Amino acid sequence: MLAGGGHAHLQLLADWIERGPPDVETVLISVRRTTLYSGMIPGWLAGAYRLEDATIDLAPLAERAGVRLVVDRLVGLSLARQEVELAEAPPLAFDWLSIATGGSAPAGLGDGADGAIAVPPIDRFADAWSQRQGRSPPRRVAVIGGGAAGVELAFALRAVFASAAIRLVAGRAGLLPAAGARARSRVAHALARRAIERVERDGHVAAGTVRLCDGTSFAADLVIVATGSGPPRWLGGAGLPLDDAGFVEVDAHHRVLGQHNLFAAGDAAQRVDRPVAHAGVHAVHAGPVVAANLRTLIGGGAGLDRYLPRKRTLYLLSTGDRRAILMWGGVALEGHWAWRLKDWIDRRWIAKFRRLSRRL
Ligand SMILES: Cc1cc2nc3c(=O)[nH]c(=O)nc-3n(C[C@H](O)[C@H](O)[C@H](O)COP(=O)(O)OP(=O)(O)OC[C@H]3O[C@@H](n4cnc5c(N)ncnc54)[C@H](O)[C@@H]3O)c2cc1C
Structure with missing residues (x-):
């Protein structure tokens, strides 16, 4: 099973x-019968992909693997x-x-409690995001969580909401706590260049307000919680x-x-x-x-x-504007070419499952 x-x-x-x-x-x-590839979700938010591009149908794969799918x-x-x-x-x-x-999802945040959208689970996040379409754009946006998902989502939100004030509440450990100093500094500069304010304090959301551990708080019309x-x-x-x-x-x-x-x-x-x-x-x-x-x-x-x-893992963070930051050990580089590499890897991954889904 x-x-x-x-x-x-x-x-x-x-x-x-x-x-x-x-x-x-x-x-x-x-x-669900379908599953979403998380690597393309920030790109979907930023408009680089349709949701179908990141969706894999489990039914034909299960059938070809000799597995009965129970939804x-x-x-x-x-x-x-x-x-x-x-x-x-x-x-x-x-x-x-x-x-x-x-x-x-983090406790109490899975169902849009307090106006916040949590991720994971990715499928519920995608539902919540789809339901927002057509609403007037938010003026104040917060992303809570300074890991790779939080950073990529903050970049994607900048691509969608050009004039919103966006804050990334990265927590006391700061941006990408597991990454090297060069990668953290590269990401910090990339955020600053896109006018995304970095807040290095722990925070949580309550009734449309982001409360920080130092006792201060700020209001936000849209909060995404990506704390892992x-x-x-x-x-x-x-x-x-x-x-x-x-x-x-x-x-x-x-x-x-x-x-x-x-x-x-x-x-x-x-x-x-x-x-x-x-x-x-x-x-x-x-x-x-x-x-x-x-x-x-x-x-x-x-x-x-x-x-x-492996000792080192290749990470590619999309910055929402068809650029990406490549991180490999102590190396951290940014450019259009890094986005093209990420796009190629991600599309190839999806294509593999499309190919395996087809009967020979
Ligand atoms: C926005 C975002 C971007 C990310 N980008 C990257 C990236 O670029 N690189 C990277 O390495 N990691 C990335 N991650 C992390 C990555 O998504 C997760 O580590 C990965 O999805 C974990 O895989 P999994 O198989 O454990 O679970 P999942 O892929 O989450 O799959 C779990 C499945 O179980 C199903 N399920 C859950 N509960 C139940 C239940 N009770 N009953 C039946 N079915 C259930 C779900 O519907 C889902 O289909 C990202 C995460 C996010 C949120």
Whole structure:
């Protein structure tokens, strides 16, 4: 049983289409039939893409991978009964389970509470953004969250709302806390050049007002909260090993600690052997590892694959104006060429799933 149809499980399906699925009945449970590629969402906001360009239909992929797609919401997991609970249908039993339901919204901000839009989940963010279309443009905009998603969304909002006052509330740790000094400084300059004010204090939103940790506050007509993935709430109370924040603890094989038949990958999981950031790049690399390990174990084999992240990860942040910032180790460069590289990588990723969806 595959729980969640996002980045990690897309790669798992691709692996099973290309190398063969395990020889058992397999089910994919996803809250929607389609899934969105997050890398193109800031570009969609900025007008570089249509939403369809970033959308992948799970149904033909599942069919080609020999997997039955069930469109429903997972609401619980029982380890004792080895079954998952669904919102709309009776529980489903499993022998093997892979969890990749991504990150949840920060508490209390998932449903547009306080006029704020949260991301993730990406699909609900896209719904909320689509519903805003046609409204008069906001005058004061805030993005809370100084990680890659918050930065890219702030740039995208500048492209959409040329005359709005835009503030990026990056938190006390500042912009891109995990990046090197050169990348942080390059991004800070790029924000300043586009008149996006950087606020290096923690903040939260309440009733249309952004309140900062120093006691000051400011009003905003539009607030986007991108403070990172929250833990998968549907697993609360299931008795899985969770870290302090509530993410499912996995080893280098992406096997859930102490559970021989459970795997987890992507933003729902937390590696215990080394720090691995919650990022799409790691979700897409972990997916094929889970695919291979399930195929091996179900086939009666031994010797599991590990996901060993590279020392350096290539990051490309779009700046909303068909330019991008490339970050690689200590290098940070900006230009149109970086956007063209990002656009090529992103379109190629989507094209791969379109190709795999087609019958041979
Ligand atoms: C705006 C933005 C831009 C980003 N850009 C990048 C980038 O350029 N590079 C990068 O590396 N990372 C990026 N990220 C991070 C990246 O999106 C995540 O790390 C990645 O999506 C995690 O993949 P996943 O498979 O764990 O979950 P997801 O891709 O989020 O998929 C989870 C799936 O599970 C489904 N689901 C969730 N809950 C349930 C449930 N209860 N029942 C059934 N189905 C459920 C969801 O509908 C979804 O289809 C970005 C994030 C954001 C918000």
